[in-house]
Amino acid sequence: MTHGLGVHSEVGRLRQAIVHRPGLELSRLTPANCRDLLFDDVLWTERAQEEHDVFAGVLRDAGVTVHHFGELFAETLKSAEARAFVLDRVCTDHALGPALARSVRALAADLGPADLAELMIGGITKADVSPLSLHSLRWASLQLDEFVLPPLPNTLFQRDNSAWVYGGVTVNPMAMPARRRETVHSRAVYRYHPLFAGAAFSTYYGDDDADHQPATLEGGDVHVLGRGAVLVGMGERTTPMAVEILARQLFRQGAARVVVAVELPRSHAFMHLDTVMTMVDTDTFVRYPYLDPASLRPWVVTPADPDEVLERGDAGLHVERRDDLVDTLAEVLGLDRVRVLTADEDERAAQREQWDDADNFLAVAPGVVVGYERNVVTNTMLADAGIRVLPIPGEELGRGRGGARCMTCPIQRDGI
Template sequence: MPVETTVAPFQIPSETAPLRQVVVHTPGDEMALVSPENAEDLLFDDILFVDEARGEHATLVRLFQAAVGRDDAVLQVTDLLRETFGEDGARAAFVDGLVERMPYRNFEAYEGELKGLDADALLHFAVTGQAPFPVTALPTPNLMFTRDLSAVVGEHVLLSHAATAARAPESVIMGTIYAHHPRFADARDRVIELPEDVSFEGGDLLVVDEKVVLVGQSERTSLGGVLAVARELLARTAVEHVVMVNLPKARYCMHLDTVFTFADADTCVVFPPIIEDAHDHTFILEAIDGDPDDLRLRPCRTLRDALEEVTGRAYTFVPCGGSDPVRQRREQWTDGANLFAIRPGLVVGYDRNRATYDALRAEGFHVVDAESFLDYYGDTAATSDARIAVRLSGNELSRGRGGPRCMTMPLSREAG
């Protein structure tokens, strides 16, 4: 039976439009399977205390539910996948996706057994890599970074194509959900799949407004991925300008949103060494004679220059870590620039990045911890125009090298 929903399946007009629905994943059994022996292969620098991380994540979820004020404001990936596996053909399609995407895992040797698992057993396998037979698979602890699974632009969604083997199963998980979950039945023709020979992850795409997107060419998104995204968006959506930022190919800035995010339409939190001090790494992608298949890259001196040119607006850049270069680097490493906007001027980040919050305070933001926000603002914050920066305790979550934006994949925000 189709799922009743009162929000558009896909609707993201900007980074900061009021949130209506978001997909998250609270760390679970898969995170407890990260060990010193496999941490590097699983892209982790440290081992999280899972119970503490779950508590921190639960507070993040409470923030969204309180501010949005909807019972279905927050969707869990595992709930969506469990419901998907109840649909005819979905479990077989998921196994087929694993076989095709990861031939090196030799899943075809257990294809029949995997397809014979019931919904709960296949969900357990998808998340933990564990099955009642000796198939070789890894857990998916990076699933908590739902941002990278896909990116919604306007009324379309781009499926990510993970750059690393550790995250390849997540691409299959999200692709299966979009293809088979009843919630997305009326939007299947708005799911955009990219060519197999490119990489793209959702943390590298920011929606400035209905006509402008930013895309990072990063450690995780290839130049081919940027060009493929630009071609699809220019051809199929209302997007008219794609701005590419060429980032250092390094773990500390693996995605564009680790060095640049929006607090409201015209206020951005930035990592100055890359966004302001470095020049000549930004390009506007233009369709020659209106043909999105024929693109040229026009260089701009800075990202600020490109943004102001394509939007006609001025921007305020708030430095992650404040004015001290050492604090900038320390707080960028703990995701000081990775804020998530619940609505214009209401953002959440990690409590530990105090110099970043001081810089936001200087721009007129009221800084408050998460519990105080829930006690004193609650569901009134979504309709208020107060500028509020919420400090989320994230001492364990931050060990995973991802902030609140990394852990959130918005499906729908209010239209302008």
């Protein structure tokens, strides 16, 4: 068993994880704004909360200590320093206008930590702010129910805005503007919450105020395979530049020995690597059956030889193109072969299950995974292959286009 914070594999025993129970932010989705907020539909908040409670219960029953992000954030905001850290980065003149920024900070000063956390995640409307802002042009131009500060409904998907990799964490610069404020919240939690403030861990990327665009990185693309190997998808949300930066930091700190970068199709349906492939056992992956394996182009990134660095003046990385992702995974894991399971179903049925996150499994132990119960064909296929699926409801949660892995940020997991 690995002690302390850190994620040392994809499938080792999961000890602690962060999830977010949906709340005010989900109830503020409308048909008019859901696309801008990266949702395909308007969810029924109360039912989504019920389903999320079942999900958290399944994790606890599997021995996982579950931390709710909303509670962590509220506890963080008890600190005046943490509160200032967040407001300094959210209530800026550029984001709100000078007068309205002052009014939102005044509103924040009058709120307790739990109420402030709810509004920071759930969004602030014109109606929430005192009319002291009447001299604000931004205020004057807004309708009463329009957002001064937009909600963050994608907080539900805790996997993406930070990712733990072996003994450290990346606090991820997000690709889409609708999600970038999430990173500020996570930075505050990791800096100031007692669970993390006294802990020893590295921060590889993102915990600063730099403009990282376009070197974006999201946790759905980051897979800690174990044994010093990391797999990172490059698609709609994670760029090669960010993979290079992450690899360089991992190598500099001795946290990993190899990073496998894999190119993904540019498609909303395949926005992250974990929407098409996840690791479910020490030697087993599950993959969407109608994705041509040849389209997943892999590169192996390793530390460059010091002599090569001096000669070429590069960033200290050696990049080698490979032909076959499956063979590459076996190589970096030190195995003769790995199994890649795919459901036996027609293309239309496969597309339906993939859209419902059929391959987005969260391992809680080797060969034991959590996934939506509605994906019957994929779940049955896994059971026949010796993988135990712990089913969770997803009639509403699944409409957010994220499965069990998307909704979970592991912070302590054993190696393999």
